[in-house]
Amino acid sequence: MTTIKNKEQLISNGETRSDRKARALALESLEVALKAADPIQIIKSKLSLKNSTLRVNSYSFNLVKFKNIYVVGGGKATGAMAYALEQVVGKRITKGLVNVPHGTKSKTATIELHEASHPVPDESGVEGTRRMLEIAEQAEKDDLVICLISGGGSSLMPLPRNGISINDKKEITNALLKCGATINEFNTVRKHTSDFKGGWLAKKAYPATILNLILSDVVGDPVDSIASGPTVPDSTTFGDAVKVLEKYKLWDKTPASIQKVLCDGEKGLIPETPKAGDEAFKKVYNVIVGNNRLASLASCKHGKVKGLNTLLLTATLEGEARHVGTVLATIAREIVTSGNPVRKPACIVAGGEMTVTVTGKGKGGRNQEMALAAAMKIGGTDGVVIASLSTDGVDGPTDAAGAVMDGKTLAKASQLRLAPQRFLADNDSYNFFSKLGDLVLTGPTGTNVNDVSVIIVL
């Protein structure tokens, strides 16, 4: 289980007993969030097998009725998910293959862990995905296909359509990444240039039953977005995909093989992605087993157990990190001043995915920048802490997961002759917190449900 490696150090950095207590509570809350986002923990706690009945959320499957159980999937956490699934379903699994990033350490018995490249797809990814499709096509009416999906699934499960090469796919991927297209626009193109995404996996596995277990890394858990929805009806068309490329003036630069597929699609020469109402989706169960909300709620619950008045502010937080920091700081100040939105001792949790618009040359991440901006608005208070981390353990291009600040951070920075506004202007939050010894360090966690921020006011 991932822990905050320098937790004791971070706690002892608190100047007063109250600051240390608030730091301890904030960091413990974040550790609880990490635990709730742990793939093994999630699969083991969400899935249960009793008397041959597999239960997950409100669904139950009588495994006796299934002849074979196949496992497919892909994502950064699917190695661990596959390991845990074997712990639950055990020997009932007939056969399985999931694509995992190079260097995945999980050990499995039946399910093959096929290593592939992330975030830029490779031939090995294509090979693994092709074999998954073979497994899906092999599945019959009385078989169950369990699909494991987590963040990174889109890159780890590439299967370019009709003669598109992996290099062409890489080219358009890079162009779309740079042009400022939204994730939905990106996925519209992805789905129409893939034999796996946009519902095709479900179509190919039909008439088998599909149980899709999703560890969501997309704010709001849109199932058609996560890994580009291989088991979810697609609401977009070939025409939409062409429009996206035209909108960003990419059509002329689009590889000919991709232009051909999209034009053939528009002309009806090749089939559209499966749509809502397609009988292929009648026996598909898409289940979110882990997401930011579950992690954030676990943080809240820990606060409550510790006797704090808790609130989950949001689990779909978005916004520029520094302004989110300002807003969270004003909420912390309000608790101090007026006992709103909750009375002290308080614990407020906000989860989601912040953004940073980089204009400086410094080093930092979303969570560190949020904490820096918050620190600039909370000076001189006692027992007020804001701590924030990226649940994958890697906040921006740094070796820190996030940072922690309290009401003394400004004064300490001043003693060290550090000007917070300069670090913020240069997007240099890492070096600011590094000098204060207030970076939160976890190492890569093997999961991702985005960011969790905790406010503690004692």
Place this chain on the structure above:
Amino acid sequence: MTTIKNKEQLISNGETRSDRKARALALESLEVALKAADPIQIIKSKLSLKNSTLRVNSYSFNLVKFKNIYVVGGGKATGAMAYALEQVVGKRITKGLVNVPHGTKSKTATIELHEASHPVPDESGVEGTRRMLEIAEQAEKDDLVICLISGGGSSLMPLPRNGISINDKKEITNALLKCGATINEFNTVRKHTSDFKGGWLAKKAYPATILNLILSDVVGDPVDSIASGPTVPDSTTFGDAVKVLEKYKLWDKTPASIQKVLCDGEKGLIPETPKAGDEAFKKVYNVIVGNNRLASLASCKHGKVKGLNTLLLTATLEGEARHVGTVLATIAREIVTSGNPVRKPACIVAGGEMTVTVTGKGKGGRNQEMALAAAMKIGGTDGVVIASLSTDGVDGPTDAAGAVMDGKTLAKASQLRLAPQRFLADNDSYNFFSKLGDLVLTGPTGTNVNDVSVIIVL
């Protein structure tokens, strides 16, 4: 009492019954906030006179003990405050003069309303302030000086020190406004070039008792900042004022008369502003009678009366308006999705002062831009409304106080072929909401406790 002039129109703009109901609740909440920020309402509800005892907050003054009651002050709301004060204290007032903006319509019996210029000070302002100082100096040990302060007080009560002309003062004011100095830096210079601000009024009125009634327009109500604290000890020095001018490279451009005052001050040739511990402050009572928190809490209370689950998120909200809008939208979404931070039907209020960094050429204001950004994050929901306004009735350089959005705003904009992201990129929120008919119109309200935003989820 100020009302939202187009309330019925804004309510009927709601597409469904639930949207209309949510709009009505949001707009009523904002009207309640305006009422709670109304100067007449505030003075009448906060001050009471019974058996010759004047009570305000936790203080009480036996008026029988005072020989004279003098009234001084300045600010955009002080005409109305003076009117209401006469309603409470009546004929006990010996004499009074407050500086008010040109065109103030209040009628008073004893207290002279002296018109002056805002936001750029003028000679008339100087004359009125000089006469207030005469009144203060006339006050004896057994007299009470009631000082009325509201937003705009700094500009409306100019009294340049030792031979500084009003033109020199204007020059340095304009330079400081443009250079990006913080309000505290600005006030450091203001206090050291004034015979009235930075505690001087209290010093001159000593040994009279001073009751300072403050309608705060500064986030967090720092009494030494509001109108540059004429009755509050100053913690800054002549040296600090010089440093501010040097920091922004303004010293060489500073008028000679101001340079002389600051240099004389540094050499100890003229006295420093009165400091904490000065006996002049022993009989000074600074009372915040109105502020954003009172207005925001009134909004909340109205929500509660209407059966909603309410939260005051903060009354010291800061941050770039568009990102605040995103954050408030994610909270609204969370209520819809998970019933956090409160269950539906919900009313969440956030008060404070947002900022807009203008980069486009459009027309808009803080509250309108916040609502536009929020609309972009809430699509397709029913009964979800965010409404926001500037309590002075003038949001940015527009004739609107703010705007209202709901879950249908995006779809309506799409029907009208309006691209929200373009309006946002051009800081053109006014024209966006104007086309939708969703601008909130109140006209100037004669008060200012900054911004109030209300989220309603039914």
